[in-house]
Amino acid sequence: MDVDLRKLRYFVAVARELHFGRAAAELHIAQPVLSRQIRALEAEFGARLFRRDRRSTELTEAGRQLLEDAPPLLAAAEALRRRVVRAEGGAGRFVVGFMPGITVTAAVRALRERHPGLAVEVVRTSWAEQARVVLDGRADVSFVRLPVEPRGLVVRPLFAEPRVAALPVGHRLAGGASVTMAELAGERLLQDPVVVPEWRGGSGSAGPRAETVEEKLEYVAAGEGTVVLPSSVAAFYTRADVVHVPVADIAPNRVGLVWAAGRAAPLLAEFAGLATELVDGGRRSPDLVGGSVGGSR
Template identity: 55%
Template sequence: MSDLDLRKLRYFLVVAEELNYGRAAEKLHIAQPVLSRQITALEGELGATLFERSSRGTRLTETGTALVDDARALLAGAAALQRRARTAGRQGPHLTIGFMPGLIITSVVRDLVERFPGLTVDVQRTGWDTQVETLLDGGIDASFVRLPVPRRGLQVTELLQEPRVVVLPTGHPLLELEEITLAVLTAENLLQDPDAVPEWRDAVLTVRPNALSLDRIGLPVVNTVEEKLEYVAAGRGIVILPASTAAFYTRGDVASRGVSDLPAGRVGLAIPADRQTPVLTALSEIAEREVGTLTAERVSVMDA
C-alpha cells in the first residue's frame, strides 16, 4: 500500500460530514469529478470502500465510519508534527505567515515584530491550491488568503475587497471595447479552474453547455500566475486575477482590463481555530488596522 495522502484524508472527512459529493465539492472549492476521483484513489490506496452511493444518497460504510476519528487524529497529529519540526532548534518565539500572490504583508509583519520583540517571522508564498492545505497541515501558522476558502477548522477574518480583472494578450480585439462584460468573455478559453471564477463558469454554461468538459480538452494545465501569464501572452486563453496580482505581475505582452459585471474578490486572514495565541490575536488586530497596505497602492488596470 502506498503512503496515505493527507489531502485525500481531508477530502474524505468533508464528504463524510456532508454525505453529498456536490455539497462537499462546493465546500472544498473543487470540481465534483475531481473530488470523486480523489475519494476513489483513497479507497484504492486503503483497499476498502468508504462510501456507498445509491438513489437514496451517499452513506458511510462500516470501514468509512471507523476511519473518520482516525483520520481526524492523523491530520491533527501531522499538523502538530509540522509545527514542532519547524520550530525545533530555533531560539525564541517563531511564526510563519503565508500570503497569496499580489498581497503585501510587509507592514503587518513589521508591526507584529515591534509589538513582540524577539519574535522571528518568516513568510511563505502560497497558491490557490495550497493556501489552506499548508495552513491545515501545520506548514504555516496563519495565512492571508483569497476567499472563498473551506472554513472547516479555521477562523477566517475578512479584511478587504478588491476588483478582479481579465488579463488578455496585447492586441486582443476585446481591448478595443468600451466595456468588457462577462458575456463577451464567454467565447474565450479560461486558463484556470472554472470553479475559481464561478461567475464566468455560470455565464458560459448558458451559451456553451460543453465548455467545462469538451471545450477544455487540449487546454494547458497551469498552476502558477507566471505560467498563466505565459499562456495568455501566447494567445492560448484568458485568466481572471485580483487587480493587485495583475499589477504585481505587470508585463508588456499582456494587458489587464476591468470587467463591469464581475464582483470584487475578497481577502482574508485565516488562522487554525484551535491555535489562538496572543501573537496570533495581535496579528489579526494588526491586519485589520493595516488593511490599506495589503495591496499595491497603484493597481495597473486599463480604464474601460
C-alpha cells in the same frame, strides 16, 4: 477508543486510490501488511470501511464518513508535531503565508517591532495550499483569497479588490475601459471555473492546462484564452504583451486571514488585529471588516 493515526493514514491512502496494491506502493509497505492494518482499523471502529471483490474496492457509507473526517485530524496531528519541533529550539517563530499579489509587509514589520526576539517568517502559497499550510502547521496564519473551505479554520475577512480579465495585446476587447462576462463568453477560460463561478463561456475551461499565473499568462499572450485575476495579481505580473481590463459585472475578490480553529495563542489575535489595520495600506471594504466567521464544523 484511541484512534491510531498510522492506521488512519493507511486508510486514507487506500480510500483515495481505491486499490490496495497502489496504496501499498505509495506507503512503501507490503500489501498483506496494509490489508491487516485496515482490518484492524475496521475492528477498532466496529464498522466495515471497504467493500472488496476481485475486480474493485469501494468505500462503504462508514468509509466515506471516515474519509471526510480523517484528513483534518491527520493535518492537525502534523501541525502539532511541527509546532512542537519548532518550539523545541527555544526561539519564538511565527510563520505567515500569503497568496501572490497580497502585500503583507506592514503587518509583518509591525509584529517584528512589537516582538524583537520573535522570528517572523513569510511563505508564498498557491490556491491549493493557501489554507492547508495552516491546517498542517507550516504556517501560523495565512492570507487567503476567499472562498476557502472553513472546516477547521477561523476566517477573518479583510478587504475586497476588483477583478480584471487578462487579454493579449491586439485582442478585440483589449482597448475597452471595461468588459462584461457576456463579452468574454466566447473566450477560453484558462483556469478552473470554480475560481470564476460567474463564468458563462460556452467553451468552459477547455484551454491549455496551466497551474501557475506565469503559465496562464504565457497562454494568454499566445492568444489561447483568458484568465480572470484580482487586480493586485494582475499588477504584480505586468507584462508588455498582455492587457488587463476590468470586468464590470463580476464580484470582487475577497481577501481574508485564516488560522487553525481551537488555537488560542495570543500572537494570533494580535497579528489578526494588525492585519485588519495594516495589510495593503488598510484597503478594506466596510462589509468585510469584523470578527471571525466560519470556524470548525
